[in-house]
Amino acid sequence: MKREIPILLTVLCGLAITWSFFSQSDVSKAVNAELLAWAVVFFSVAFLLGIGNLIRISLKQISSGHRDRPYKIVLLVVLLGYLGIGIAEIHGWLAPLATGTDPTGQVIMSENVRRDWIYYRIFQPLQATMFSLLAFYIASAAFRAFRARSFEAVLLLMAGAIVMLGQVPLGDTLTFDMASRWQDFLMKYINAAGQRAIIMGAAFGTLATGLRIVLGLERSYLSE
Amino acid sequence: MANVTDFDRRWIFLAMGVLVVGLYTTGAKSPAPQLEYVQAYYDVIEALPDDSIVMLSADFDPASAAELLPMYQATIHHLLRKNIRVVNVATWPAAPPYTRNEFNQITPQYGKLYGTDWVELGFLPGDDVAMAQMGASLHSAFSTDSRENKPLAELPLMGELGDSLQGIDLLITLSAGYPGILEWLAQVGGRYNMTILTGTTAVQTSDLYAFYPSQLAGFIGGATGATRYLELVSEQTEAMVHARDVNQNRIMIQEWAHMLILALIVVGNVLYFAGRGK
Numbered sequence: 001m002k003r004e005i006p007i008l009l010t011v012l013c014g015l016a017i018t019w020s021f022f023s024q025s026d027v028s029k030a031v032n033a034e035l036l037a038w039a040v041v042f043f044s045v046a047f048l049l050g051i052g053n054l055i056r057i058s059l060k061q062i063s064s065g066h067r068d069r070p071y072k073i074v075l076l077v078v079l080l081g082y083l084g085i086g087i088a089e090i091h092g093w094l095a096p097l098a099t100g101t102d103p104t105g106q107v108i109m110s111e112n113v114r115r116d117w118i119y120y121r122i123f124q125p126l127q128a129t130m131f132s133l134l135a136f137y138i139a140s141a142a143f144r145a146f147r148a149r150s151f152e153a154v155l156l157l158m159a160g161a162i163v164m165l166g167q168v169p170l171g172d173t174l175t176f177d178m179a180s181r182w183q184d185f186l187m188k189y190i191n192a193a194g195q196r197a198i199i200m201g202a203a204f205g206t207l208a209t210g211l212r213i214v215l216g217l218e219r220s221y222l223s224e
Numbered sequence: 225m226a227n228v229t230d231f232d233r234r235w236i237f238l239a240m241g242v243l244v245v246g247l248y249t250t251g252a253k254s255p256a257p258q259l260e261y262v263q264a265y266y267d268v269i270e271a272l273p274d275d276s277i278v279m280l281s282a283d284f285d286p287a288s289a290a291e292l293l294p295m296y297q298a299t300i301h302h303l304l305r306k307n308i309r310v311v312n313v314a315t316w317p318a319a320p321p322y323t324r325n326e327f328n329q330i331t332p333q334y335g336k337l338y339g340t341d342w343v344e345l346g347f348l349p350g351d352d353v354a355m356a357q358m359g360a361s362l363h364s365a366f367s368t369d370s371r372e373n374k375p376l377a378e379l380p381l382m383g384e385l386g387d388s389l390q391g392i393d394l395l396i397t398l399s400a401g402y403p404g405i406l407e408w409l410a411q412v413g414g415r416y417n418m419t420i421l422t423g424t425t426a427v428q429t430s431d432l433y434a435f436y437p438s439q440l441a442g443f444i445g446g447a448t449g450a451t452r453y454l455e456l457v458s459e460q461t462e463a464m465v466h467a468r469d470v471n472q473n474r475i476m477i478q479e480w481a482h483m484l485i486l487a488l489i490v491v492g493n494v495l496y497f498a499g500r501g502k
Contacts, residue, residue: 168479195434
């Protein structure tokens, strides 16, 4: 039964969702909406499971004196602190810091509100900084790794150079308005054709996999 | 310096840093080129009649805000100036603080009322499944709005819209990755025959050409596309002029950063082949 019940559930859910694509009946729509609502609930529960697992692993590493111990402590403090502040503010357990109202009379969530303050003053700059570092690493990689070692590498380099030139006005100035035209040609025809071929291939693959799951032939999700 | 691997890459970091900070400090500007796809994005919104309903999905987080937030702000201005009503959702958990802040700042400029002219439904977990669920039943996906925690039926705009996406005239997603535009196209675009526009980071832009113009009516790609869109919107919207100028400065920085990277590729290859010949 350990195998049969999950397979039966998968097959029934798969058939119900597929049915909703072909049927306009209220029953199929209702079943589809209900199953999707369950899936969203599962996703939400997965968040909780993820948090629980993260806390469990972090506590284990902290207690065992793991070399990442300081980072794990920071992680737990931030995780639980932000979660706690968020829950407390949503339920009004903390004194409000918001100062204004909008034309509808709704209290404006100014950045003085604690969780927004944390978001804008800590989370946003940290994440933006991490992403900004890419500019430096790309520049370094351009110098050290982009080599014209083979015909394919030359094609790749040329395509990259054309797109980089075509993307900015200066590139057009330097190439007498040719860069943006070449870039357009590359993106519109070569790139779009390749992308469509990959997308269609992946779509057929997904269809085949879906069919195998619905028919009970594909059981890798059961660790078989 | 004959061996490329011996070269101290901190010099490259320094050159890039000086270039970016220097150009940022001078405030030098460069206008964006004409872009067919951005013009299409702009024209689709311009062609919407008054009181149309648009679903605006924020599918990004602070890491990509430099590229996507200007598009997001300009899109809100553009929609509200046209008296288009907006249903605001997010499939990325870090997006709602942005969306709330932007709507708080922009809606009063146009005298728009919450619940009637715009609605904030907030974040829905589940990635593609969440999108499919919005398509199947909005009221099942969101039992209440995220701003006032009211049942959707109590909000005039949602009451008019009903339970499905059929009442939505246009879907716009500002997308930084997964879940984003590709999932909206797969889950909602074809099934509900919905017109879709998107703004994405530059690295995602190449994915979009395959869908334009059949499944995707227009798109904004990266900082260049954002600047072009800001230029178009700022022609009618004074509030966007400063943002346009800031973005034109970004284009100036970007174009010289591109030149530096191209120069590094050339120099790296010259040194590599010179070293190999010895």
